[in-house]
Amino acid sequence: AVAAYAMWWPKKPRREPVWIAVDRVYGALPDDRTLVAQQPRTDRDGPCLVLLDATAALTVRQRACGLPLADPAAGWLSPNGRWLVVGDAAGDGLLVDVPVAFDDADDDDATGEGPASAGPKAKSPWQVTASAPAAIDGWRRLPAGASPSGEAVWADQDTAVYGVAGTLVRLRLDRLAAGQLRAVDRITVPTDDKQAVLPVARPRP
Numbered sequence: 001a002v003a004a005y006a007m008w009w010p011k012k013p014r015r016e017p018v019w020i021a022v023d024r025v026y027g028a029l030p031d032d033r034t035l036v037a038q039q040p041r042t043d044r045d046g047p048c049l050v051l052l053d054a055t056a057a058l059t060v061r062q063r064a065c066g067l068p069l070a071d072p073a074a075g076w077l078s079p080n081g082r083w084l085v086v087g088d089a090a091g092d093g094l095l096v097d098v099p100v101a102f103d104d105a106d107d108d109d110a111t112g113e114g115p116a117s118a119g120p121k122a123k124s125p126w127q128v129t130a131s132a133p134a135a136i137d138g139w140r141r142l143p144a145g146a147s148p149s150g151e152a153v154w155a156d157q158d159t160a161v162y163g164v165a166g167t168l169v170r171l172r173l174d175r176l177a178a179g180q181l182r183a184v185d186r187i188t189v190p191t192d193d194k195q196a197v198l199p200v201a202r203p204r205p
Contacts, residue, residue: 003072005037007054020058023047023072028054029081034061036077036084036098038069047071049084051102064101067094067139076152076160083173085148085160093147094139095176101138140177143184163189 005025006017024038035052039060048065052058068089075086077098084096152162158174168187175183 005058007058018057020052020060022050022052022058024075025052026075026084026086027077027081036081038073038075038086039063041071047073049096049098049101062102064138067096067101069094074148076148076162078157078160078173079154080157082157083160083177085142085152085171085173087147088141091147093142095142095173096139097177098138103138142171142176166190 003023004019004021006019008014008017021040022037023040026036026038028035029051033053033055035054035058037050037052039048039050041047047069048063049067049069050060050064051062053061070087070089070091073087075084077084081098084098086094086096088094148162149164150162152160155161155170158172160171160173162169166189168189170185170187172183172185175181
């Protein structure tokens, strides 16, 4: 079944909601109005990543298709909106460089049916630093066993930590994107029944 979302602003008059069919909403970008989500598969393409405008009834502003996403795909969005760790169709994981993935899709409009309209390009909603080179074509596969599972916390803008089957996994996404060593660390946590242990972290300023 396909999920549906609608926006409701508590301080504004209650109106009939406009429901938008999306499989997942991964989080908001630093502009506090743009949401990263997954749109379900259609007869023509998909599933696709989409940018939704929370101030305009979740209007689709951009689509990025062609990634081998699971349908639906669990995932985590980094605090600065740079990285999306998401499940793929093979049951493994992908690292998506979100600005690059959508920048590559700028040649198509929000419906994906034609060229983008002429005019000045909108101001980027991302506030990121060049801490790592862009992933190839905006995404790359994660090492085996590093696919998203459950919830994750962010030790900083580039480091996700999560627990699975009695193991803590730390993903250093800037290193993964650059193809560097020591990008994935695992620590066995003693538990009685292999329950996952989830740490709590506060991202550094």
